[in-house]
Amino acid sequence: MKQLALDIGLAPGPTLGRFFAGPNEAALQHLRLWVGAGPGHAAVRSPVPTYLWGESGSGKSHLLKAVREALREQGVQVGWLDPSTPPDVEFDEAWAAVLMDDVHLYDTAQQAQAFNWFVNAMAPATGTPRWVLAAGQLPPADLPLRDDLRTRLGWGHVFQLQLLGEAERRAVLRQEADARGIFLGDEVMDYMLTRFSRDLGHLMQLLGQLDAYALRTQRAITIPLLKAMLESE
Numbered sequence: 001m002k003q004l005a006l007d008i009g010l011a012p013g014p015t016l017g018r019f020f021a022g023p024n025e026a027a028l029q030h031l032r033l034w035v036g037a038g039p040g041h042a043a044v045r046s047p048v049p050t051y052l053w054g055e056s057g058s059g060k061s062h063l064l065k066a067v068r069e070a071l072r073e074q075g076v077q078v079g080w081l082d083p084s085t086p087p088d089v090e091f092d093e094a095w096a097a098v099l100m101d102d103v104h105l106y107d108t109a110q111q112a113q114a115f116n117w118f119v120n121a122m123a124p125a126t127g128t129p130r131w132v133l134a135a136g137q138l139p140p141a142d143l144p145l146r147d148d149l150r151t152r153l154g155w156g157h158v159f160q161l162q163l164l165g166e167a168e169r170r171a172v173l174r175q176e177a178d179a180r181g182i183f184l185g186d187e188v189m190d191y192m193l194t195r196f197s198r199d200l201g202h203l204m205q206l207l208g209q210l211d212a213y214a215l216r217t218q219r220a221i222t223i224p225l226l227k228a229m230l231e232s233e
Helices: 022-035 060-073 108-122 147-153 166-180 186-195 200-217 223-231
Strands: 050-053 078-081 097-100 131-136 157-160
Touching: 022 050, 022 060, 022 157, 050 060, 060 078, 060 097, 060 131, 078 108, 097 108, 108 131, 108 147, 166 186, 166 200, 186 200, 186 223, 200 223
Parallel strands: 050 131, 050 157, 078 097, 097 131
Antiparallel strands: none
């Protein structure tokens, strides 16, 4: 399938409110409590670290990005580390939290960087511990990381995220389509779920491409349009 450029302005960003929890309700509520998401919810900013793990498509990156945006909207600064982060980015005392995504992919330099950030977050010069929220595909004990970092990632709350079932995937697709303001018929959804990877990340990308293609061609989203998009260029 050709990777089409997306109109980023059309794609709503990850939020905790748009995360379809399904079997992952406990993890979602834990994060909501920390950021104080939702009306009448006061933030409970415990410094105990949190680690999310699960297969690709289980929603780990969505949750980390949603937490980052929720905190930014509150005027809170956070540190973000993933495999694309330059290794020379230093810990900032102004951060209220440190978010580490895809930790299972960190190279040697990034592992050293992550360990430095973790230590500074837990025992900062200001005396106020920061929250560390991390995510990877494996439980802490199985991560291919240096021992001191691996053990620290398992210190606090650990949640395994489960993949959603088919009915839940359909609900997520419907929710995403509604957020984009587009109509996604059952026949198109059936086609997407039977002909493509059921990984939610891939499905969201496919829906984004389809949305952008429908906008450019000024056509309704149908199976023929989906086929035309795949065959284009």
